Each structure stands twice: as structure tokens, then as C-alpha cells.
Amino acid sequence: MSVIATEKFQVITNALQALREQKPLVVNITNYVVMNNTANALLAIGASPIMAHSRQEMAEMMSFSGALVINIGTLDSQWIPRMIYAVEQANLNNKVVVLDPVGCGASTLRTETSRQIAALANDLIIRANASEIIALAGETAQSKGVDSLDSSEAAVDAARYLTETYHCNVVISGEVDYIINAENEVTLHNGHVMMPNITGMGCSLSALTGAFAAIGEKTGLAAAAILGVAGEIAAEQSAGPGSLQMNLLDVLYQLDADAINTRLKMTVK
Amino acid sequence: MSVIATEKFQVITNALQALREQKPLVVNITNYVVMNNTANALLAIGASPIMAHSRQEMAEMMSFSGALVINIGTLDSQWIPRMIYAVEQANLNNKVVVLDPVGCGASTLRTETSRQIAALANDLIIRANASEIIALAGETAQSKGVDSLDSSEAAVDAARYLTETYHCNVVISGEVDYIINAENEVTLHNGHVMMPNITGMGCSLSALTGAFAAIGEKTGLAAAAILGVAGEIAAEQSAGPGSLQMNLLDVLYQLDADAINTRLKMTVK
Amino acid sequence: MSVIATEKFQVITNALQALREQKPLVVNITNYVVMNNTANALLAIGASPIMAHSRQEMAEMMSFSGALVINIGTLDSQWIPRMIYAVEQANLNNKVVVLDPVGCGASTLRTETSRQIAALANDLIIRANASEIIALAGETAQSKGVDSLDSSEAAVDAARYLTETYHCNVVISGEVDYIINAENEVTLHNGHVMMPNITGMGCSLSALTGAFAAIGEKTGLAAAAILGVAGEIAAEQSAGPGSLQMNLLDVLYQLDADAINTRLKMTVK
Numbered sequence: 001m002s003v004i005a006t007e008k009f010q011v012i013t014n015a016l017q018a019l020r021e022q023k024p025l026v027v028n029i030t031n032y033v034v035m036n037n038t039a040n041a042l043l044a045i046g047a048s049p050i051m052a053h054s055r056q057e058m059a060e061m062m063s064f065s066g067a068l069v070i071n072i073g074t075l076d077s078q079w080i081p082r083m084i085y086a087v088e089q090a091n092l093n094n095k096v097v098v099l100d101p102v103g104c105g106a107s108t109l110r111t112e113t114s115r116q117i118a119a120l121a122n123d124l125i126i127r128a129n130a131s132e133i134i135a136l137a138g139e140t141a142q143s144k145g146v147d148s149l150d151s152s153e154a155a156v157d158a159a160r161y162l163t164e165t166y167h168c169n170v171v172i173s174g175e176v177d178y179i180i181n182a183e184n185e186v187t188l189h190n191g192h193v194m195m196p197n198i199t200g201m202g203c204s205l206s207a208l209t210g211a212f213a214a215i216g217e218k219t220g221l222a223a224a225a226i227l228g229v230a231g232e233i234a235a236e237q238s239a240g241p242g243s244l245q246m247n248l249l250d251v252l253y254q255l256d257a258d259a260i261n262t263r264l265k266m267t268v269k
Numbered sequence: 270m271s272v273i274a275t276e277k278f279q280v281i282t283n284a285l286q287a288l289r290e291q292k293p294l295v296v297n298i299t300n301y302v303v304m305n306n307t308a309n310a311l312l313a314i315g316a317s318p319i320m321a322h323s324r325q326e327m328a329e330m331m332s333f334s335g336a337l338v339i340n341i342g343t344l345d346s347q348w349i350p351r352m353i354y355a356v357e358q359a360n361l362n363n364k365v366v367v368l369d370p371v372g373c374g375a376s377t378l379r380t381e382t383s384r385q386i387a388a389l390a391n392d393l394i395i396r397a398n399a400s401e402i403i404a405l406a407g408e409t410a411q412s413k414g415v416d417s418l419d420s421s422e423a424a425v426d427a428a429r430y431l432t433e434t435y436h437c438n439v440v441i442s443g444e445v446d447y448i449i450n451a452e453n454e455v456t457l458h459n460g461h462v463m464m465p466n467i468t469g470m471g472c473s474l475s476a477l478t479g480a481f482a483a484i485g486e487k488t489g490l491a492a493a494a495i496l497g498v499a500g501e502i503a504a505e506q507s508a509g510p511g512s513l514q515m516n517l518l519d520v521l522y523q524l525d526a527d528a529i530n531t532r533l534k535m536t537v538k
Numbered sequence: 539m540s541v542i543a544t545e546k547f548q549v550i551t552n553a554l555q556a557l558r559e560q561k562p563l564v565v566n567i568t569n570y571v572v573m574n575n576t577a578n579a580l581l582a583i584g585a586s587p588i589m590a591h592s593r594q595e596m597a598e599m600m601s602f603s604g605a606l607v608i609n610i611g612t613l614d615s616q617w618i619p620r621m622i623y624a625v626e627q628a629n630l631n632n633k634v635v636v637l638d639p640v641g642c643g644a645s646t647l648r649t650e651t652s653r654q655i656a657a658l659a660n661d662l663i664i665r666a667n668a669s670e671i672i673a674l675a676g677e678t679a680q681s682k683g684v685d686s687l688d689s690s691e692a693a694v695d696a697a698r699y700l701t702e703t704y705h706c707n708v709v710i711s712g713e714v715d716y717i718i719n720a721e722n723e724v725t726l727h728n729g730h731v732m733m734p735n736i737t738g739m740g741c742s743l744s745a746l747t748g749a750f751a752a753i754g755e756k757t758g759l760a761a762a763a764i765l766g767v768a769g770e771i772a773a774e775q776s777a778g779p780g781s782l783q784m785n786l787l788d789v790l791y792q793l794d795a796d797a798i799n800t801r802l803k804m805t806v807k
Contacts, residue, residue, distance in 0.1 A: 033304040033320050035571040035612075039737035044779050049737065050641075051571050054614035057645030074304075076323035103319075107326035197522065199308035199318065240519025241313050250778025253735065302573040302589050343573075345592035372588075376595030466791065468577035468587065509788025510582050 004268045008186060008221065012264070013257040015212050015222035020046035024066035024214035028207060029053045029083055031073025031102065034200030037245070038071075041204040044252035045226070047211035055085045062089040066214025069207050070117055072110055073102035080113055087120045096213040097121035100206035101128050105135025124168035125213060125220050127206040130155035133172050137161045152176045156185075171220035173205055177228060179221045186221055189265035190228030192235030198245050201231070229263045230255055273537045277455060277490065281533070282526040284481050284491035289315035293335035293483035297476060298322045298352055300342025300371065303469030306514070307340075310473040313521035314495070316480035324354045331358040335483025338476050339386055341379055342371035349382055356389045365482040366390035369475035370397050374404025393437035394482060394489050396475040399424035402441050406430045421445045425454075440489035442474055446497060448490045455490055458534035459497030461504030467514050470500070498532045499524055542806045546724060546759065550802070551795040553750050553760035558584035562604035562752035566745060567591045567621055569611025569640065572738030575783070576609075579742040582790035583764070585749035593623045600627040604752025607745050608655055610648055611640035618651055625658045634751040635659035638744035639666050643673025662706035663751060663758050665744040668693035671710050675699045690714045694723075709758035711743055715766060717759045724759055727803035728766030730773030736783050739769070767801045768793055 025048045030038050035051055042049040052061050062068065068090040070083050090097050099121065101114035114136050118124060128136065130150035137158035152174035159170040159180045172178040177188040195201050208223035217223075233255075234247035294317045299307050304320055311318040321330050331337065337359040339352050359366050368390065370383035383405050387393060397405065399419035406427035421443035428439040428449045441447040446457040464470050477492035486492075502524075503516035563586045568576050573589055580587040590599050600606065606628040608621050628635050637659065639652035652674050656662060666674065668688035675696035690712035697708040697718045710716040715726040733739050746761035755761075771793075772785035 031320070032301055032570055033308050036305060036574060036737060039571050040779065040783070043735050043737055050644075051569070051612055052641075052645075053612065054647060056615060057613075057647040060645045074320055074322065075326075077325060103321070106319075107321075107329045109323060109326040197312050199305060199312055238519075240522035241309065242515035242518030242522075245309070245518075246515055246780035246784055249780030249783075250776075253778035253780075300589070301570055302577050305574060343589055343591065344595075346594060372590070375588075376590075376598045378592060378595040466581050468574060468581055507788075509791035510578065511784035511787030511791075514578070514787075515784055 002268065005266060008266060008268060009261065009264065011217065012222045012225045013260060015215065015217040016226060016255070016257070018215045019211055022215050023048050024211055025050055025064065026067050026069060026207065026210045026214055027052055027061050027065045027086070028069045028071070028210070029079070029086055030069065030071035030203060030207070033073055034203040037200045038203055038207040040249055041252060042207050042211055044249040045208060045211060053079070053082045053086070055082060058086050058089050062086065062093045062095060065095065067096045067098065067210040069098045069100065069210035071100040071102055071203055071206055072113055073203065075110060075113060083117060084120065087117055091122045094123070096123045096125060096218055098125045098127060098206050098210040098213060100203060101126070101132050101136055102203070104128065104132040111135055118166045118168070124166055125171065125209055125218060126162055126166070126168055127171040127173065127202070127209050127220060129202060130172055130174055133162065133170065134158045152178050156180065169219050171209065171224050173202055173224065177224045179219055179224060181219055185269040187267045188224055188228050190225070190232045190263060192232050194235045194238065194241060194244055195231045197241040225260065225264055225266065226255060229260050232263060233259065271537065274535060277535060277537055278530065278533065280486065281491045281494045282529060284484060284486040285495060285524070285526070287484045288480055291484050292317050293480055294319055294333065295336050295338060295476065295479045295483055296321055296330050296334045296355070297338045297340070297479070298348070298355055299338065299340035299472060302342055303472040306469040307472055307476040309518055310521060311476050311480055313518040314477060314480060322348070322351045322355070324351060327355050327358050331355065331362045331364060334364065336365045336367065336479040338367045338369065338479035340369040340371055340472055340475055341382055342472065344379060344382060352386060353389065356386055360391045363392070365392045365394060365487055367394045367396060367475050367479040367482060369472060370395070370401050370405055371472070373397065373401040380404055387435045387437070393435055394440065394478055394487060395431055395435070395437055396440040396442065396471070396478050396489060398471060399441055399443055402431065402439065403427045421447050425449065438488050440478065440493050442471055442493065446493045448488055448493060450488055454538045456536045457493055457497050459494070459501045459532060461501050463504045463507065463510060463513055464500045466510040494529065494533055494535065495524060498529050501532060502528065540806065543804060546804060546806060547799065547802065549755065550760045550763045551798060553753060553755040554764060554793070554795070556753045557749055560753050561586050562749055563588055563602065564605050564607060564745065564748045564752055565590055565599050565603045565624070566607045566609070566748070567617070567624055568607065568609035568741060568745070571611055572741040575738045576741055576745040578787055579790060580745050580749055582787040583746060583749060585752070591617070591620045591624070593620060596624050596627050600624065600631045600633060603633065605634045605636065605748040607636045607638065607748035609638040609640055609741055609744055610651055611741065613648060613651060621655060622658065625655055629660045632661070634661045634663060634756055636663045636665060636744050636748040636751060638741060639664070639670050639674055640741070642666065642670040649673055656704045656706070662704055663709065663747055663756060664700055664704070664706055665709040665711065665740070665747050665758060667740060668710055668712055671700065671708065672696045690716050694718065707757050709747065709762050711740055711762065715762045717757055717762060719757055723807040725805045726762055726766050728763070728770045728801060730770050732773045732776065732779060732782055733769045735779040763798065763802055763804065764793060767798050770801060771797065
């Protein structure tokens with residue numbers, strides 16, 4: 001590994017160790033489909049999920065939590081003001097916000113809400129697939145529902161535009177993951193073709209991104225590297241997506257620096 | 270196999286191939302309990318689930334999707350107008366609607382809402398258990414919560430009444446599945462006694478019915494045959510309902526024409 | 539075993555047999571995160587889950603169901619009146635209410651709502667972790683989100699206070715479970731350290747407590763003993779929390795008096 005790659009590897013494994021020691025609380029306002037997976041992914045890696053959305057308790061929840069994850073997967077007019085209020089509370093408490101703009105580009109509602117949240121959060125990480133990143137940046141996306149039709153590479157310029165517009169870090173996930181911020185770009189080449197056959201894999205990545213941000217790793221690198229490696233190991237043990245969903249939690253629970261070291265395929269620009 | 274059974278078998282395997290090639294988008298307004306299962310069953314067979322319910326985006330969603338699945342499992346006064354509006358958008362876009370009237374007969378709210386949706390949809394498939402079919406048709410059902418106490422056979426007359434009243438196709442699922450429409454009746458004898466020990470098996474069947482309808486197989490036969498065969502294979506590999514839930518997704522993902530051919534127990538009237 | 543321990547063991551195994559014969563209907567108003575697990579845990583043990591919350595059907599639902607489980611895990615101002623109305627219907631129909639005050643102490647909203655429901659229910663069982671029990675009783679709890687920081691033992695005085703204040707039975711779950719009521723106290727020492735690494739284990743215990751209450755076992759003992767033993771067996775077969783979640787349903791499905799007899803670690807005061 002190059003010096004800078006070795007340094008990045010250290011960032012990842014140190015973050016994993018810190019997360020397991022600190023067990024950060026992560027508030028999730030996420031969609032109905034993946035709430036269970038998201039909570040379980042956070043528990044499996046060693047974090048403490050809080051699934052809460054009421055404005056009557058959000059100020060309290062954000063005061064003692066480490067990060068906020070906003071996922072718009074099952075959006076409606078009732079959830080939007082809850083999300084906005086939660087981001088405001090995160091801002092007041094200087095907590096990082098992870099935005100997962102599920103289906104951005106598939107409807108005007110999703111595109112506009114994603115931009116509203118991105119503009120509001122003071123300390124922001126955006127985690128999305130290529131179609132969503134392109135749509136969020138305002139280009140014409142080839143969106144097909146909530147799945148991405150574009151390769152991650154096609155979204156890199158859009159992601160750079162987002163980092164400048166919202167002063168944020170961006171993670172484009174896909175066959176190749178791009179970790180993009182003002183300083184540098186990292187690409188990750190782990191994962192498995194079976195991973196998109198489970199719902200909520202991207203949502204789990206956003207949740208883990210929040211957990212690592214809560215202990216200070218705000219680039220999104222540690223979460224993407226760890227989920228990529230864990231997904232790859234889990235998929236190799238799995239006959240199909242049902243097994244993969246189960247094995248992924250087991251592998252996240254067991255994962256150590258050695259497994260990351262053996263598997264990680266990373267390039268740094 | 271008889272000539273007509275061979276023809277039906279071809280319908281099923283051709284539909285599976287077409288679904289995997291076309292990866293149809295299916296919009297689901299379903300209950301909180303099974304959203305994750307439903308999305309995963311659709312992904313496992315090869316379709317693309319969209320879980321969306323807001324009226325602010327439903328016109329857009331139905332314009333590029335192939336079918337709408339409405340499941341009333343966790344019904345309330347807030348969800349009913351969302352369902353109605355979605356069916357109207359499906360009608361405007363000439364898309365098929367699958368209605369899963371969960372617990373029809375267990376409460377007046379469910380019975381009346383089911384009839385309202387059935388009457389509204391232009392191109393309708395009803396997928397339900399015997400109790401729900403009987404209640405929907407207005408006879409006295411021996412409903413016990415959301416599970417069926419009646420055998421599928423007891424609901425055949427009610428199902429025929431529904432096909433005439435709503436100009437729809439009907440699938441009665443149970444130990445024996447009945448595929449009923451104006452032309453003919455098919456019975457399927459696959460499945461396993463352990464299948465009712467997982468929540469949402471019927472909901473998954475309704476979702477798959479929507480996916481096959483989206484590629485033109487609107488009788489409900491392909492979905493019922495495939496879930497029956499897949500459930501049977503999965504249950505034989507399973508020590509209990511937890512394993513069955515996992516194995517079912519693996520088997521749906523792997524299923525091919527050979528497995529269907531070997532297993533399918535079908536009679537055509 | 540002592541005479542009284544033998545008697546308690548009989549209570550547990552008789553309750554399991556009665557539950558499987560009677561398949562009681564249990565209405566659950568629970569949180570979005572665990573609805574699927576809760577329904578599956580009830581099905582696996584042999585009960586019939588109804589997940590319903592609308593006031594338009596709750597009077598009907600409670601008239602033919604055996605118990606009501608209220609879980610405040612994803613609480614908001616819309617769900618509170620639904621919960622209150624359901625408890626009123628349970629009271630009118632002389633049905634037991636199980637309260638799971640998830641995150642009680644973590645926000646004023648949760649603490650006050652928990653107390654309101656506890657005060658309203660005529661026939662009440664409270665099932666919670668130590669932090670929640672302490673907060674519900676009004677002492678200063680060391681709450682950290684929805685997980686417990688306190689040992690079950692630390693909550694015993696608070697639990698006694700609750701049994702007197704609300705004339706209820708209390709189950710404190712944790713490394714040691716306490717079954718507390720006016721007559722006696724039982725402690726259970728089963729379970730496994732991996733169990734808190736899945737979301738909703740406590741929620742499943744509350745649901746099972748409702749199922750056993752529906753067939754007349756209202757102390758909470760049978761549910762806690764059975765989930766403790768089943769979780770222990772399942773965890774020993776599991777490489778991580780993903781497998782544990784699956785195996786737990788399989789073990790609940792298969793569990794018999796012999797397995798309980800071999801494993802149960804119970805002390806009676």
C-alpha cells in the first residue's frame with residue numbers, strides 16, 4: 001500500500017475500534033421498509049440505534065445522540081416537517097447529518113425535499129447511488145424507481161458539485177464506491193453483485209455512515225469500506241439474498257482489522 | 270400433462286423469464302408489518318419494488334411503473350385516501366391493480382374499504398385467503414383475525430361472484446390455491462404446512478402477482494405457482510419459520526423452469 | 539427443584555401447551571421497527587397476531603381478541619390517542635394490557651405516555667428493562683437511548699413500587715429477569731449475551747407476554763422463561779445476531795417441555 005493508502009486503512013480500522021468502544025447513539029428517521037435492517041446493522045457493528053421522529057422529543061434525543069440519519073425512502077407530507085425539525089435540532093447541537101435521498105429524481109417531491117434538507121444541514125454527509133447524486137445535483141438522471149441505472153463514475157462530477165454547493169462530504173455507492181470531499185477522492189472496489197438483491201443495503205450504509213460520523217469519521221470512508229468488505233464476505237457464504245441479509249449481520253458483528261486488511265480494494269487520488 | 274396443462278406450464282415459465290428480463294417496477298402501498306418482506310420477495314424474483322404512498326408523487330410513480338399492489342393490512346383513515354388516489358392514478362395510466370384485502374371480514378372498516386377499492390380499479394386482480402374472499406363477497410365468513418378458518422374450496426362460489434361483480438381475476442390462496450377467472454379455473458397443490466407460520470406469506474404472493482401482471486400475466490397463475498413451488502422447496506430445507514423466511518428468498522432467486530416442472534401440481538378445469 | 543419451583547415449572551409448560559391449543563389472538567400496537575419480528579415471534583410460538591391500530595376498528599378487534607400489547611418504540615402524537623383508545627377498549631372487554639414502555643426516561647414524551655397508559659389499563663402487565671422501570675417509577679434513571687444501563691436488580695424496588703401503584707404485574711428483563719407481583723418474586727437466569735445485539739428482543743418478549751396472558755398466564759413468567767430458554771438455545775447455534783434472529787423463530791417453533799426442563803434456571807423467593 002502507498003503511504004496515503006496505509007493512512008486511510010488506519011482511519012478505517014481505528015474508526016471501527018473507536019465505534020465499538022464508544023457505542024455511539026445514532027438517531028434515525030428512516031423509511032418503513034428498512035427500519036428493522038437499519039437498527040440491526042447498527043447493533044451488529046456495535047452502535048446504538050434510536051428510531052425516533054416525533055418533534056415532541058427530538059430536541060432531547062439530539063442533545064444526547066452522536067449523529068442524525070435522514071432517509072426519505074417512504075416520504076410524505078407528514079414526515080417532511082419531522083425531518084426538517086430534526087435537522088434543525090442536529091444543527092443546534094452541532095451534530096452531523098447523513099442524508100440518504102432515496103429515489104431522488106424519481107419524483108419532484110423527493111428531489112425538492114432532498115435539496116431542502118441538504119441546504120439546511122450544517123454538517124452534512126450525502127450517501128446515495130449514482131442516479132440520486134445526479135438528480136440531486138440537477139442534471140438529467142436516468143432514474144428507474146429507487147434503483148440506480150448509472151455507474152458511480154457517471155456521478156462523480158455531480159458529486160463534486162454537491163461538495164461545493166453544500167460544503168459536504170459525498171459517498172456514491174455502487175459497484176465502485178466513491179468517497180468524495182474537498183481534499184481527495186477514494187474509490188472502493190469491494191462488494192458483490194448479489195448485494196442489490198436485498199432491499200435497504202444502501203440504507204444500512206447510510207446508517208453506518210452516521211455511526212462512524214458520531215465518533216468523528218466524517219468522510220464516509222470507514223462505513224463504505226466496512227460494508228463493502230462485510231457484504232463481500234457474507235455474499236460468498238450465501239446461496240441467495242435471504243442468506244445474504246442474515247450473514248451480513250453476522251459478518252458485521254465479527255469483522256476485525258485482519259479481514260479488512262485482507263479484503264480491502266482501495267485506490268486514493 | 271394435458272395439452273391445456275402444458276400450455277399453462279408454459280405461461281408460468283415464460284412469465285418468469287419475461288419478468289427477469291424486464292425487471293418491472295411495481296408500486297406497493299402495503300402494511301407496515303411486511304414492507305421489508307414484500308420488497309425482498311420482489312427483488313429475489315427479479316422485479317423492482319417501489320414502496321411509495323404520498324399523493325404528491327403517486328401520479329409520477331404510476332406513470333413509469335408496471336402495476337400497483339394495494340394491501341390493507343395496517344389500515345387507517347390516513348392510508349385509505351392514499352390507496353384510493355393511487356388506484357385512480359393506476360386507472361389513468363391503464364395499469365393493473367392487485368388488491369390484498371387483509372382481514373376483510375374482521376372489521377367493517379376493512380370490508381368496506383376492500384369493496385371500495387375493488388369497485389374503483391379498472392383492471393383488477395384480487396388475491397386473498399378464503400375467509401377474506403367470502404367476506405368480500407358479502408357472505409358470512411368465519412373470520413378469525415387475519416388468518417383464514419375456511420378451506421379455499423369453501424370460497425370458490427364467492428370468488429366466482431367477485432369475478433362477475435368486479436370483472437376481475439381472483440386468486441384464493443391456502444392449502445390449495447384457486448386461480449379463477451371468466452375463462453377457466455386452475456387449482457394448485459403446492460406449498461407446505463409451515464408457510465402460514467410466517468407473517469406476510471400472502472402479502473408476498475400479492476406483490477409477486479403484481480410483478481407478473483406488470484409483464485402481462487394477469488391471471489395470478491404464475492405468481493401462485495412460483496410461490497407455492499418455492500415455498501415447498503424452502504420449507505423442506507427449513508427447521509422452522511425463521512429458516513423458511515430466509516430460504517424462501519434464496520429459492521425465489523434461484524428458481525428455474527426445471528424446478529417448477531418437477532414440482533408443480535396443477536389441475537385445470 | 540423445590541415444591542414451589544416445580545409448581546412454577548408446571549405453570550410454564552402448561553401455559554405453552556394451552557397457547558398452542560388455543561392459538562389466542564393478540565392485538566399489537568407496536569413500533570415500526572419490530573412489527574415483523576413481533577408478528578413472527580407470536581406465530582412461531584403458536585399464537586395469532588393482529589397488527590391493527592385504527593380507532594375505526596379497535597372496538598371490533600378487542601371484542602374477539604385475547605389481549606392487547608402496547609409498545610411505544612416509535613411514539614408520536616398520532617399514535618398516542620390510538621393507544622389510549624385501544625386500552626379503553628381492552629378495559630371494556632376485560633382484556634389484559636401489556637405495556638412495553640420503550641425508551642421511558644429517554645424523553646418526557648415517553649415517560650408521560652407510559653404513565654398515562656399504565657394508569658388507564660385495568661388489568662396490566664409492564665414488561666421493560668431496568669432503566670425503563672426505574673424511569674417509569676419516577677426515580678433518576680441512567681437511560682441511554684432505548685437500551686438499559688442498569689442491572690435488573692437495581693430496578694427491583696422501582697418494580698415493587700409499580701406493582702403497588704398500578705396494581706399490575708411487572709417483568710424486568712435483562713441478564714437476569716425478575717417476575718414481580720404482589721405474591722412473590724421469581725428470577726430467571728437464562729438468555730445469552732448476544733441477545734441485546736438484535737433489535738426488538740424485548741418487544742418480542744412483550745408480545746409473547748400478551749399471548750400467554752390471553753390464555754390466563756398473567757404473571758409474565760411463562761413468556762420470560764420461554765424466550766430466555768429459546769434465546770439461549772438459538773444463540774448457541776448462531777455465529778452472530780443475523781443467525782440468532784432466524785434461529786430464535788425456529789427454536790420457538792420447536793420448543794417443548796423437555797428443553798425447558800433441561801435449561802430453565804429459576805429461583806423463587
